Amino acid sequence: MSSAEGPDTRTALRFEGVDVFFDAEFSEVHAVKGFSLEVKRGEVVALVGESGSGKSAIATAAMGLLPANARVAGRIQVGGTDVLGLDEARLRRMRASNIAMVFQEPMTALNPVLTVGDQLTEALELHGIAHGKAADRRAAELLGMVGIPDPHQRLRQYPHQFSGGQRQRIVIAMAISCGPRVIIADEPTTALDVTVQAEILDLLRELKDKLDTGILLITHNMGVVADLADRVAVMFQGRVVEAGTVRDVLTRPEHAYTRTLLAAVPHLGRSGPQAAALPAGGGVAGRDAAGGDAAAGETVRQPVLRARGLAVEYTARGRAFRAVEDISFEVAAGEILGLVGESGSGKSTIAKVVLGLLPVASGELMVHGQNLAALKGRSARAARARIGAVFQDPAASLNPRFPIGECIVEPMVVHGKGNRRSRAERAYDLLDAVRLPRSVVNRYPHELSGGQRQRVSIARALALDPELLVADEPTSALDVSVQAAVLEMFAELQSRYEFACLFVSHDLAVVDMLAHSVLVMRNGRTVEQGPAARVLHEPRQDYTRRLLAAAPVPEPGEQRRRREARRALLAEQPAP
Template sequence: MNSNPSPGTGHERRGDAALGFTDLDVRFTTEFGGVHAVKGLTLEVARGEVVALVGESGSGKSVTSTAAMGLLPENASVTGEARVGGVNVVGLDSEKVRRMRATKIAMIFQEPMTALNPVLTIERQMTEALELHDIAYGQDATARAVELLQLVGIPDPERRIKQYPHQFSGGQRQRIVIAIAISCDPEVIIADEPTTALDVTVQADILDLLRRLKDDLDVGILLITHNMGVVADLADRVAVMFRGQLVETGSVDAVLNRPEHPYTRKLLESVPKLSQVDLREAYTDAPEDPFRELVLEAKDLVLEYEMRGKRFRAVEDVSFSVGRQEILGVVGESGSGKSTVAKAVLGLLPIASGTLAVRGRDLAQLRPREAKEVRRKIGVVFQDPAASLNPRFPIGDCIVEPMVIHKVGDRKSRMERAQELLDAVRLPRDVVNRYPHELSGGQRQRVSIARALTLQPELLIADEPTSALDVSVQAAVLEMIKELQAQYEFACLFVSHDLAVVDMLADHVVVMKDGHAVERGSTNYVLHHPQNDYTRRLLAAAPVPEPAEQRERREARRELLAQG
């Protein structure tokens, strides 16, 4: 029975566990009353083992890991045990807990730029930890830091250690964070969403690195994630949390393939799955309908940025089209140019050459007033709803902001429109008087979608609209986008690095690499019978939430990479 979350489930209690929780209970005292965040959790992580702790926001995952690090705030009341290398850190003197960090337990955070100090060199940040814990000093510390950078795959570490965080890519920064985490030989590493901010190919590389380090260093890893593909790829065991309780534990195969708790089943049903990909067979795409009603069309599009007096070409000779009631998925790694295309459509970037036309009107040839009128028919949903909604505006004013900008309607008609759209995105009408911080992430994204639809757009630009959301919330938002498209009949340019989401939602796909469109066509053609080597590598890197299939995909990816 993998649904019994008792201490012995799937893994017998052992004295040599790298990390162990017994009846851990965490409550917070707030001005609005008490919050019972973790309710009697019992779990162990052995050395050389990866245990994935999964669940939605608010389930208690991060509070559990923070308790192990001894970093809970003063308003937390903690009972039970959180043992690191056999030492219970609950109630332990803060100085003793501080000395255990890095030497016994280390953490890899979700966003490497918040974990690294932007004004210090990588050398200073890495040697600081070694000196602080009396492991090495001076040249010895630098030599150890260079060795660690080499271990995590940073090229030319002797030179690059003198550089600053902004001079590295996102994947390289995460490797540096991992190097710092293992610098003092900890017994356990807590990896809190370590790949969420990364592209699929970079994510696959980081997961390979963590797998190798786990085996080579015999370190235990507590992996906190909402990505079930990552769980299938890396974890040995899975523990599922729901509202502060551990509701199911077991081997990765048992939990992902034979879930017993209703919440686990619901979580897995919400995960978008990339269906079977044929990486070998030649395939001919079906021709596009010549009578499609085009809403957006790009021909030989070139986009450039001005940087320090020099021009940087971000997109070159890209062509695509989106018809009414169609969704075009634009995929590719960071820096491929996919978000740059979306910015150009929104008028945030000038068009260097080529054509970018909305309903046949070329945006590059329009006067500012004409362009504004065309863009009135374009709605936009950004990645982070918290950053795109004005925190000082009540929700009703956030939704009708486009009507105010374009001088449409009066106060009464605008509020009626806001309430109508709240119905469409399935939020209660009384939300109009609440503020963004009072809503959950999923609710805020629904508000963003409602705002995008305020002026009945013919084209919706969605730039990574679900990447910051939990899987079940993501599934609900994606389903809602499909329903709203059927109702409002808009065309949609959907920018994403999640291939499974694009597979589920898009009619056609454009694959971007280094500013070029390397492959385009129907979703079935591009994502299931890819002809381009880069598309194949991209698809092979996307993890799937089934352990045996994921092992096969990992091997297929290694073969592709070996072929160059």
């Protein structure tokens, strides 16, 4: 069939029998095997699978951005033009004008030393769409189209002067600036909190209808797939193992791998066993969520961590900015307190204060009755030895020059605990605890997968038998199946060692699965707190309801109802 007639006129992007090979040092890696897929204008096709399945290789092949050691066979067509036969000059013309890409981290796509206006007009002028004042007007129009307020004024601002969600909107504006037939969106919402994610998904849905643009959505978030996609293809070890409509694949999966992938996705509203285990009081011993007195005879828990009227300030250019104000909570042994809220709400600030990385401006922060803010020298060092930490990016928190065994026992070395033999035994015991083979003890962090590195981070956090563990977004960078395995292991370890845990996350489904109690924050203040089952299933505050309504679930019918309910809620109670 010719490209000038019939259904092919609606085809924005087509892959036919695509194979991608990479030349390695001693062999050739067959990363993508016989990949075939079609994206039509006005539709969203999701490509899902674990890291290493070949998703990103397909995206970069379509953009003509594969590295020099890559070889591609098959056909990739953008609007009827075969990408694989184009020289570099024609590839540059094709990008943006026919195909564009939205990346996971907007700051890697934006130049920090150029204004947003300069970056938008550069694309317009490069492709001959508009010049001079006409390009400025078009750039402002694009910013307005993606929901940036005061677009004419904000053209003169730099990327760092925008929020994360606004930066992603700017990247989307750049992607649509030249009217492409198809946009490849590679994990466009992974780094965003749930409310901003919902706004970006609404924006992509609106733009693809308005501009009649096809979208190839690459993601590991099944809730995002259920919310946005029309069709979905599941990749495993370089092959498409299942494809179909989003309803068929997500509700009636046929392939065993798809069923395994979906079974690993945490689902908001289906609480894990943790939620029922917390005594009434919701993380504030002796008081209910409304602040009333506990019932007579109720067991008073002994808190490991207690905050009372906690306030934290940042100082910039001689002026103090209060990032956290009047926060109170308690966490006892064997309990997990989930800290949730939008970016900038103060969650990570509280985690940093507990770890001693930021000072307390006012209020109390007590660990087993000791005021952390007042401790100095050896006393402060001894108190911090009782606190473990797990960070979001294990690759950044593990020393790349240390073998895994040394990474795990590093806290013991720092605090002068044990000798060489006892430390080695402790490393082996912790590798057993986090379900890693003992053989990895002499390997280096870069030789492990992301999930394995996060297990090492958890093992290191447990090296000193801490009474309190601070986990800041510990699974947000992991695939769903790896995340499920790490969370299962985390819950098992917490039950075995009975440490108190402060768990910071923007993934409400993960918090729902793990946490006993929840503290919802906004603009540095408490919005709502109490038992997880009550706060996440029967919220009392409008903000909590909006937060929960924005969290996608991996079932298309349910997600459509949630999206409609969210719109009704926002119309009734618009966010201030």
